[in-house]
């Protein structure tokens with residue numbers, strides 16, 4: 001039962017994270033920006049020069065007017081623009097690839113460093129979706145979309161700037177004329193995504209119904225199901241028709257209006273430019289250059305409008321990926337290593353996020369080498385206490401310490417040598433057997449640990465467990481081998497052998513006995529036999545320890561444990 005979601009980065013954090021990614025590759029970014037600027041500047045050359053050619057042709061004939069030279073320069077500008085833009089795009093794609101890789105590795109290392117208590121608390125799907133769908137969306141946009149949009153954006157800025165410099169009045173008229181495209185573009189984008197999704201869904205629905213009808217033709221014949229199949233088919237066709245008409249309507253509004261809108265600034269500039277020209281205030285070449293600039297805006301503006309939505313949704317994904325950075329880190333390394341192996345629980349209360357207290361004022365001391373069994377009805381709080389003892393959760397009141405140091409404050413590598421929690425969830429990674437043992441130990445020690453837990457199948461440490469997944473019993477042996485290698489002084493067992501069949505259970509018990517040898521054991525006991533064999537028994541009820549003592553003590557006390565024992569013994 002997990003209730004929390006991971007945080008999502010706010011705009012400021014997203015901007016800062018983007019800044020860090022850019023800074024990490026600043027050389028490449030600088031070169032890409034420079035190439036983009038040069039490409040956009042080169043694109044300005046041709047219309048300006050064409051304007052000059054027109055002025056040269058229409059103006060007073062000057063001998064040796066450099067029309068040929070101007071024409072050659074037009075060609076050079078066009079060529080330079082093409083090459084620089086391609087080069088900028090190429091560098092942009094490479095930057096995108098590298099940055100996507102950085103985001104992936106950054107996410108992975110943050111996810112691996114999340115405090116165990118956070119991972120326990122949040123919805124498991126949330127972390128998985130951020131690591132897959134969200135990271136993929138951001139990477140895809142960085143690789144395929146952002147470089148093109150950046151090139152287009154730079155061009156738009158330069159073109160708008162050029163018209164304004166050419167003649168401020170013409171520039172303002174052109175910009176006002178362009179506002180229609182932005183409006184209709186936004187209108188279309190808001191509706192397009194859901195309309196196309198619905199069209200896709202309707203198409204696959206229709207295909208499915210048709211396939212079902214043809215595949216079941218004989219059944220339909222035998223049971224005379226014509227009518228119902230026809231009704232279903234007609235409904236699917238009607239849905240497809242509706243959805244196609246809806247997207248057609250969108251297109252028939254957007255494309256003509258967009259096409260038309262691109263002409264509005266041209267018409268405005270022609271009108272105003274014409275008047276200014278007649279007034280003798282600007283040359284014909286300037287009017288032509290301004291119109292060519294406005295025409296050149298169409299391509300890059302289309303690119304930006306088309307990708308706007310994807311940029312928006314990817315920035316939402318990026319905010320979710322970056323949200324991990326906002327999780328408070330695991331507490332800094334405890335100042336001192338534990339002074340002894342004694343575990344002490346003092347006045348502990350605990351509640352899961354948003355829930356009521358499930359542990360109330362729990363006190364308990366576990367001596368080194370002791371075997372303690374915790375028993376109680378389902379929901380009494382046994383597993384929760386186990387997780388607090390293992391440092392997975394932190395009590396909100398009171399303390400859980402080992403050798404005087406709060407367990408939840410211990411850094412992972414130190415904690416692993418103190419207390420290890422063994423549960424039924426034995427995770428096996430799609431990695432080699434060696435990597436699955438999760439400690440840097442010599443091969444000999446790994447082999448010895450595997451032998452001790454009876455994992456005869458695990459002779460080759462390079463076996464890929466992704467390709468040869470272990471059985472449940474083998475996964476449990478792996479978990480026990482990990483404990484041996486971590487070599488903690490205390491092991492907490494939560495339902496460790498409950499899942500196994502009896503034959504496997506006997507072998508597992510032998511393995512377990514070998515692992516537990518010479519360690520403190522706190523067993524969350526589901527069979528009273530385990531309790532009987534323990535040095536002491538803690539009986540839990542509704543979040544409290546209501547009895548604590550040896551088996552014989554508790555039997556003579558005739559309390560809740562004695563009742564449980566009598567019941568169990570029949």
Ligand SMILES: Nc1ncnc2c1ncn2[C@@H]1O[C@H](COP(=O)(O)OP(=O)(O)OP(=O)(O)O)[C@@H](O)[C@H]1O
Pocket residue numbers: 001002003352353355358376377378379380381382383384385
């Ligand atoms: N992850 C969680 N989020 C919220 N509440 C939880 C969570 N885990 C347990 N609880 C609640 O805490 C209380 C104690 O549960 P806990 O699992 O510790 O009991 P238990 O004695 O181990 O029970 P069982 O024998 O069934 O495992 C219960 O009320 C349970 O519903």
